[in-house]
Amino acid sequence: xxxxxxxxxxxxxxxxxxxxxLALTVDTHRQFAAxxxxxxxxxxxxxxxxxxxxxxxxxCHTVLGFGAxxxxxxxxxxTRLGEASIQRRLESPEIAFVDSYRKMPHQKLSxxxxxxxxxxxxxISQIENQDxxxxxxxxxxxxxxxxxxxxxxxxxxxxxxxxxxxxxxHNLGATGGNQAIRFEWIAKRRxxxxxxxxxxxxxxxxxxCGMPAYPHLSLAQRESVGEFIAxxxxxxxx
Ligand code: HEC
Ligand code: HEC
Numbered sequence: 001x002x003x004x005x006x007x008x009x010x011x012x013x014x015x016x017x018x019x020x021x022l023a024l025t026v027d028t029h030r031q032f033a034a035x036x037x038x039x040x041x042x043x044x045x046x047x048x049x050x051x052x053x054x055x056x057x058x059x060c061h062t063v064l065g066f067g068a069x070x071x072x073x074x075x076x077x078x079t080r081l082g083e084a085s086i087q088r089r090l091e092s093p094e095i096a097f098v099d100s101y102r103k104m105p106h107q108k109l110s111x112x113x114x115x116x117x118x119x120x121x122x123x124i125s126q127i128e129n130q131d132x133x134x135x136x137x138x139x140x141x142x143x144x145x146x147x148x149x150x151x152x153x154x155x156x157x158x159x160x161x162x163x164x165x166x167x168x169x170h171n172l173g174a175t176g177g178n179q180a181i182r183f184e185w186i187a188k189r190r191x192x193x194x195x196x197x198x199x200x201x202x203x204x205x206x207x208x209c210g211m212p213a214y215p216h217l218s219l220a221q222r223e224s225v226g227e228f229i230a231x232x233x234x235x236x237x238x
Pocket of ligand 1: 051052055056057058059060061070071072074077080081086089090097100101102103104105107109117
């Protein structure tokens with residue numbers, strides 16, 4: 001190869017890549033409004049973002065990948081926790097995370113700030129970003145749960161969950177309510193023993209958490225629920 005050809009390859013390759021990069025950047029920017037549902041960007045969402053900045057939540061958390069890596073990414077926090085659960089974590093993290101090894105400080109947020117931040121996280125969770133981050137993907141949860149349910153069609157734990165209507169508040173796979181944390185997300189942080197204990201007396205573990213007690217369930221039933229939930233193969237990650 002002569003020096004001239006090498007230069008041609010260098011300059012040709014560089015300019016084609018640069019043009020491609022610029023064109024894709026412009027194209028992405030043109031789609032921003034649609035991808036982010038800019039029409040739903042209400043004043044409350046904006047206030048939520050301001051409160052998020054004011055309290056430096058990014059010092060520990062990431063949103064869309066930006067921030068620090070101490071605490072969970074919050075891009076999909078709304079889909080996996082639901083409104084009430086996020087509210088509870090913001091109002092009294094010392095109760096919500098009482099037996100966690102990582103600590104979220106009490107931020108002394110006003111009632112309005114809590115509502116605004118919830119609205120902000122709800123809006124963020126709707127952004128179409130090719131289902132990122134992958135470990136929090138609802139689709140992956142649904143797939144892993146479907147596999148789990150198929151394998152455990154006659155699981156005694158699943159039967160108790162059905163009978164006690166836990167999904168009126170919690171969600172699992174494609175079904176359930178939005179009042180409490182998603183079962184697959186519990187699987188990531190709790191073992192079956194803890195869950196079995198918790199069901200007997202939630203107040204003991206998390207005072208004021210709003211979860212009903214199930215003392216009428218036998219130990220064996222509670223253990224089977226614990227095993228079922230703990231085994232939900234939620235994708236790994238933070
Ligand atoms: C000093 C670090 C720190 C700061 C600042 C902080 N957090 Fe946290 N946060 C944590 C940790 C650690 C956890 C996870 C606790 C656990 O699950 O063990 C957490 C958990 C959460 C969760 C639940 C996430 C999930 O998926 O379980 C939410 C929601 C949340 N924080 C919101 C906020 C908001 C909003 C702010 C700002 C007002 C904030 N955090 C400020 C450390 C922090
Ligand atoms: C009336 C609504 C409601 C019903 C019904 C309900 N839960 Fe809950 N549950 C909650 C709330 C609220 C919390 C606290 C959520 C949070 O962490 O913010 C909770 C928390 C939990 C937790 C602890 C999560 C954690 O990691 O801290 C487990 C485990 C759990 N529920 C399992 C169950 C099971 C199993 C059933 C059915 C037998 C059930 N729940 C029925 C509302 C409910």
